[in-house]
Structures are given as structure tokens and as C-alpha cells.
Amino acid sequence: MQKPVRWGVLGAANFAREHMARAIHAAEGAAFYALATSSPEKAEPFQAFAPGLKVLSGYDALLSDPDVDAVYIPLPNHLHVEWSLRAIEAGKHVLCEKPITMHASEFDRLIAARDGSGLLVAEAFMIVHHPQWIRARQLVQSGAIGELRHVSAEFSFNLTDMGNIRNKPETGGGALGDIGVYIFGAARFVTGQEPARIRSANVQRDNGVDVYVQVMAEFPGFDYSGMVSMRLHNRQEVLFHGTKGVLRVAYAPFNANVHDVAQIILETGGNLRQVERFAGLNHYVLQVENFGRSIRQGAPYPCPLEFSRGTQVMIDMVLEAEKAAA
Numbered sequence: 001m002q003k004p005v006r007w008g009v010l011g012a013a014n015f016a017r018e019h020m021a022r023a024i025h026a027a028e029g030a031a032f033y034a035l036a037t038s039s040p041e042k043a044e045p046f047q048a049f050a051p052g053l054k055v056l057s058g059y060d061a062l063l064s065d066p067d068v069d070a071v072y073i074p075l076p077n078h079l080h081v082e083w084s085l086r087a088i089e090a091g092k093h094v095l096c097e098k099p100i101t102m103h104a105s106e107f108d109r110l111i112a113a114r115d116g117s118g119l120l121v122a123e124a125f126m127i128v129h130h131p132q133w134i135r136a137r138q139l140v141q142s143g144a145i146g147e148l149r150h151v152s153a154e155f156s157f158n159l160t161d162m163g164n165i166r167n168k169p170e171t172g173g174g175a176l177g178d179i180g181v182y183i184f185g186a187a188r189f190v191t192g193q194e195p196a197r198i199r200s201a202n203v204q205r206d207n208g209v210d211v212y213v214q215v216m217a218e219f220p221g222f223d224y225s226g227m228v229s230m231r232l233h234n235r236q237e238v239l240f241h242g243t244k245g246v247l248r249v250a251y252a253p254f255n256a257n258v259h260d261v262a263q264i265i266l267e268t269g270g271n272l273r274q275v276e277r278f279a280g281l282n283h284y285v286l287q288v289e290n291f292g293r294s295i296r297q298g299a300p301y302p303c304p305l306e307f308s309r310g311t312q313v314m315i316d317m318v319l320e321a322e323k324a325a326a
Contacts (some may be wrong), residue, residue: 077172
């Protein structure tokens with residue numbers, strides 16, 4: 001029997017507490033071993049579901065622990081590259097929250113460090129691990145909707161707490177970095193194509209961060225329309241429109257099984273409507289398990305840094321289009 005991957009988490013972030021640390025604890029082949037936080041009070045909710053958890057007072061202490069195999073990094077966006085590189089230097093595998101960088105060029109350092117170390121380093125883009133999205137890709141690329149002509153994607157929520165790091169420019173806040181990765185990455189993952197150009201970018205800012213972004217783009221085989229907002233009512237949907245049918249990934253495609261059962265809806269000729277549901281699957285757990293299989297068995301990892309770099313390239317293209325239109 002293979003030894004489980006022992007994970008350390010850098011910081012007691014709310015997202016780690018509610019989702020990723022729990023996923024590590026629940027995943028097959030993984031052990032939630034250590035948490036770095038200077039606040040014993042913040043450690044208590046983690047210890048409630050992981051009683052044997054080792055709590056360390058600093059990030060460097062966790063990276064120095066020889067029993068930690070892999071590190072999950074949920075820190076604010078502007079700290080991702082620095083602490084990913086420090087973890088690699090300490091000999092740890094790295095799973096870092098998205099966006100792992102703020103600019104596509106920063107991936108070069110991470111990829112070079114990964115290649116030089118032989119470690120697994122990846123961005124935590126969890127949806128590609130879920131069968132909902134794997135099936136969507138299979139259907140689109142196999143021609144189930146004919147020739148793909150248009151993709152539209154929307155992701156919004158209303159964040160009015162100005163103290164939240166997503167609303168702060170100094171911590172790398174903004175809708176593009178927080179949720180643009182989903183509407184861009186999902187389209188790239190399903191179609192296997194990269195954007196050729198940004199036709200238009202309507203970017204609205206509040207407190208120095210982008211809070212509403214509407215993008216029109218051209219891919220080699222289809223047109224793309226995407227919208228993200230941190231100032232609108234909750235909505236998530238991605239639609240793939242072809243010459244013979246339409247595929248909808250609906251009901252919280254980026255938060256599977258939160259608002260309803262994760263599902264895809266295929267509509268084709270003759271009013272045929274095929275619904276496939278994916279109940280009871282946690283994409284965070286699947287992500288951790290795939291990460292472990294890559295480390296222990298050498299299995300290809302579904303979301304390498306090169307894929308994540310492509311999403312950041314598209315984000316950078318949108319920001320350049322915003323500047324050009326100013």
C-alpha cells in the first residue's frame with residue numbers, strides 16, 4: 001500500500017477551512033497533516049474535523065517540516081508566486097489557488113522551478129477534474145453538437161464587503177483573476193482552442209479593481225462571449241452552440257452540486273433533450289486525488305502549469321484591450 005501524501009496548508013483562509021482542507025482530509029491517498037497559522041483560534045475549526053492536525057506558527061516552519069510532502073497555498077493572489085517558489089525550494093509539491101500568477105510571464109519562473117525540481121506544481125483549477133466538464137469536452141470534441149460556432153459563459157456574484165481581498169487592488173483583487181479564470185479556462189478546456197484576438201472588452205472598476213467585465217473574443221473556430229461580475233446576482237452558465245445542437249453546462253457549473261445537481265443538457269434536432277446528472281461528486285476531492293496519483297504513480301496531471309498559463313494569457317489580452325480602448 002502506498003504511503004499517503006502528507007499535506008500542509010499555508011494559512012487558515014476561509015476557503016481552505018470550508019473546502020480545500022476538508023477535501024484533503026477526505027481524499028483517498030491524502031493526509032491533512034499540518035496547518036501554518038499564528039492564531040490558535042483560527043486553527044480550532046480545522047482541528048474539529050482533523051483532530052491530529054499539527055499546527056505550526058509560521059509558513060517557513062511548515063516548509064521546513066520534513067514530513068510535509070505537498071503544500072496547498074490559499075494566500076491572497078499577490079503572494080502566490082513568492083510562496084510557490086519558496087515551497088518548491090523547500091522540496092514540496094505545490095497546489096496553489098488561482099490565479100497562481102497575476103501575469104502570464106510569471107509562469108516562466110514557476111515552470112522553470114518545477115522542471116528543475118522534478119516536483120508537481122499546479123494551479124488549483126478544480127473543474128477539469130469533475131466528470132461534468134470531462135463529459136462536456138467529450139461531447140463537443142466528438143461532434144455531438146456539430147461544428148462549434150459560438151460559446152457564451154457567465155459567472156457573477158454580489159460582493160459588497162469592501163474589506164474582502166477580492167475588492168482590494170493591493171492583494172490582486174478583481175473579477176478577472178477571481179472568476180475570469182473559470183469562464184476562460186472552461187472554454188479552453190472543452191474546445192481545446194486558444195483565443196486569436198479580443199474583439200472588445202468592457203471593463204468597469206470600483207476601488208481600483210475590475211468588478212464587471214464583458215468580453216467578445218474570436219477563437220479559430222468560434223466566437224466567444226463572456227461576462228464576469230462581482231456586483232450582480234449569482235449566476236453561472238456556459239453554453240456551447242453548434243450547427244447541430246446546443247450543450248449547456250448549468251446549475252452552478254463552477255460550484256458543482258451547490259445550488260442543484262451538477263448536470264449537462266444536450267439539445268439536438270427533433271426536439272431531443274438529453275440530461276446527464278453528476279450527483280455526489282466533490283471536485284476538490286477529485287483534484288486532491290488526481291494530484292496524489294500524479295505524485296505517487298506518475299499519472300498525467302489534468303491541469304499542468306502550461307494549461308493555466310493559457311488562461312492567464314487570455315486575461316492579459318483582455319486587460320491589454322481595456323488599455324487600448326481607454
